Amino acid sequence: MEGESRGRAGDAIGDVSRRVHWLSLYTTVPMGQQTYEASIQEAIAALAEPRWDFRVSSVGSGHSAATFRVPQRILNHRRGARVVGALTGLRFDLVHRFDLRVPRPPGPHVLTLHDLPPMRFPDEGRLPAWCSDPIPDVQVICPSEFAAAEATDLLGAQHVTVIPYGVRPSFQQPQPLDTAALGALGVTRPFFVHAAGVTRRKNLEGLADAWGRVAPELPDHELVLLGPPSDRREELFGHLPRVVLPGKVDLDVVGRVMAAAEAVVVPSIYEGFGLPSLEGMAVGTPVIAVDRGALPEVCEGSALMTQPDGASIAEAIRAVGREEIDREDLVRRGLDRATTFSWEKAAHAHLDVYRKVLG
Structure with a gap:
């Protein structure tokens, strides 16, 4: 306002x-x-x-x-x-x-x-x-x-x-964006999504390192980075395979993108809250979050927690992409946790x- x-x-x-x-x-x-x-x-x-x-x-x-x-x-x-x-x-x-x-x-x-x-x-x-x-x-x-x-x-x-x-109403188990709408954003495969800024504390370096490691092992998956055009995103991810940069997306659409994702990735090393982690749980999508700042406090056992280095983040992405986790249990725990906010x-x-x- x-x-x-x-x-x-x-x-x-x-x-x-x-x-x-x-x-x-x-x-x-x-x-x-x-x-x-x-x-x-x-x-x-x-x-x-x-x-x-x-x-x-x-x-x-x-x-x-x-x-x-x-x-x-x-x-x-x-x-x-x-x-x-x-x-x-x-x-x-x-x-x-x-x-x-x-x-x-x-x-x-x-x-x-x-x-x-x-x-x-x-x-x-x-x-x-x-x-x-x-x-x-x-x-x-x-x-x-x-x-x-x-x-x-x-x-x-x-x-x-x-x-x-x-939790905003548009993030309370919204209808996932359909294939046509995702295609309009440039998304054509199952995907992992990051929706946050580009400063150092957001740990894009860790995410880029992780995607560089895991992308060859998950050839049917994409990484989607939501947010306004950024030289930093281009610098870190421009050379990596199957990275989609849709640009700025309306906030109410972000929830529907998250709901269609394989997982919401929150690699930040410093957050006073970490709203994307709560939003990911609320839409009913598994959350991969770094064990730093307020993220463990917000997720409280309802997300796949990892260390901030690329190898650790890659391991978590790999586990989701290869279905090595109990997805239904993680989603259920995330939804239950989100209802407390x-x-x-x-x-x-x-x-x-x-x-x-x-x-």
Whole structure:
């Protein structure tokens, strides 16, 4: 939800309403973070709880389409960010910052931290210096215990509530994409699918190494990499056989692609949650995931876990491709695990945090 909009829940009226400002960092790049923001806002509004009044806004550079357009040099400057935080917090009882880079207000607020890759990896962008300030007094929401540990270790957070993501309706056992629709994407064989970004923590090197090892042994299979055109994907996979790069695919179609796959491969070495692993389980497809970050926590024995090196990932892909696993059991466990995640449950937990901060 970009730009400014308003939404009322239940019979929120006049002075009895608790006014909450949902404040995001403006971006045009679709990510799991944007899925979270849209999904949790919709879920909270759907609860129709009385006496809550929500406003949705975004903060971005002066050249963006954000609600609050501010020169980047101001947002990067400690004093400038303080002024922006004070302005965006005016007339609200509570501000929910959906990104660490959104300036903090002087009054009551909540911060969602999914993870902190810029503090761990050099290719994940740079944070303004003030983002490294300790936040022991801030009420933080994290999607996993792993992310909560990162918030504590790197930012000194002392008030952290873990609230896992939910599953979007389009990923709840959707109809698999048919042969014709897959063909339109360039997919012509049974396939394994990867649906994530291209930064170092996504471990595309490990996946490329794995596919180079296993592709000759699975000549009837393809590897499908979903996502916008990327030089990095081309560099790592362009020379490998039977790799399909459909480009950017609509989010609601991604679930149907996953549902048609042999397995969803999540090779990441650092994830605060790892939404594709949950989505793969929810669509009813086996998940191959690396035993790092929050992935073991999310999958919890319901995925084929592996080490991040190419040989280990290849072994897992080979086991699925050669039907050396009990596929039905893995799918059943994945579906059962996915049912424990709910945006409605997350919405109730978010409101509990709001109430706690507001006293």
